[in-house]
Amino acid sequence: MPLVSMKEILEDAKKRQYAVGCFNAVNLDMTRGVLEAASELKAPVILCHAEVHFKYTPIEKLAPVLVNEARLADVPVALLLDHGKSFSAVMKAMHLGFNAVMYDGSDLPYDQNVKNTREVVKIARVLGVDVEAELGHVVRPKSAGADGDEDDSVAGDESYYTQPDQALEFVSNTGVDALAVAFGTAHGVYLKKPVLDLDRLNKIRQTVDVPLVMHGGSGLDATDFRNSIANGITKVNYYTGMAKYAAEHMKEKLNADNGILLYHNIMMESILAIKENVMQAMDLFGCAGKA
């Protein structure tokens, strides 16, 4: 089916109080794993490619694959640029057929974040593309395996958390369709066990009316996910957990295999591992059966 707008997908999630999974795919195999999981569970899904992953697969090479796979899917799929930090990445994604972009100015001063986000929204509106932005900052520590460049001490630092009043001002000044918020999660593998500020999340939910997004969920336990969704999260970005799961699965498979191993065996195993892990995530997020 044609791409479905992220806004539409998230509005249903908000209304029915579940969260939609947003999964990064860096190649066809990951894309197939994610979409096979969505199809099997009848779950709406958001496929994404992050600017930080362009070094693994340039967006020019991957976009046609993602667009085509999304159209072949029998469940609603939105296609999002994840963490677009440069204007050029955001423009390229829109040009290459993504129907949603995340502009991430969360490490800029507030006024600059507002200004840049507004500019992206202005262009996106003309093209019918939905926009996610980030206020507060979900950290990306150096040692966490998520291509981060921040000092490890940023993990758990509350000065990065989203402030509810500022979130309201930000959303009305920019016109974004979804907002990524910081309340204790971090990108990559957790360096220390996170403590989620659910009161803050709930306050933001009561203050702003756009769908709220959680980044950095890999490594949270099931209760953390359920609590976050109950307190207003309607989109969960998920990558490190599945990337790690698939890599561990391959290590086991490669060690256990005494016969002839060919590249396509690895490929099929990786699709299967991604699918398994994404299905677990979808069950947890509550989006299974919602398509």
Ligand SMILES: [Zn+2]
């Ligand atoms: Zn993220």
